[in-house]
Amino acid sequence: MDLGDPQLAFRGRYEAADVSTMGNVGQFDIVNAAFLLNYAADRDESDAMCRVVADHLKPGGRFHFTLPNSGYDFHNNPIVADDQYGATLHLPDEMMKSGQRPSDGLAFTFVLQFGEPVTLSNRYWTNESYRDALEKAGIHGISFTPWKPSPEGVQKFGEGFWRHWIENPLCVVGTGYVPE
DSSP states (O other): OOTTOGGGOOOOOOOOSOGGGOOOOOOEEEEEEESOGGGOSSHHHHHHHHHHHHHTEEEEEEEEEEEEOTTOOTTTSOOOOHHHHSEEEEOOHHHHHHTOOOOTTOEEEEEEOSSSOEEEEEEOOOHHHHHHHHHHHTOEEEEEEEOOOOHHHHHHHOHHHHHHHHHSOSEEEEEEEOOO
16 A cells, blocks of 8 residues: 555544643644543543533534443443453442442443453443533534444454344444534
8 A cells, every 4th residue: 555645645633632631733624532531530521621622623623432332231231252352341340239320420441352451441421421511612413323333344253243232332433513
């Protein structure tokens, strides 16, 4: 592949920073964030992250994101098959025993099992809490869509492999925009 091919040219940039305190790095047509907002320790930090995202969008700009699915059924169909999916969701024992939905701000871990295990510390927030923070920041038209495997993924691994993810999606993809 020729990375000099203008059709493959990437006309964007990546920024690595604490989004809740990130300074102005410009305005963009699109901001994409995979698993960002679920790291907010509290509502103030969530609001700050969303304000920074909104401030970096041009009028009409879009925010695309991926998050844990707050509609995930932790009790009746949890994904724990490390060998199958390479990841495990770990919630506090007291929550799992109670049978209740997690509350906003609950800390949990997600362990990726690709070679050496990698543990990611997260916070649980409802989609409604994300929506509130995004709308407060000026991002509108917010939608959440459960993650589904691609047709190529289903063809490669079969529907049975993806059954748990299809029946109980662990993640959502979403979008919103700043009005023109």
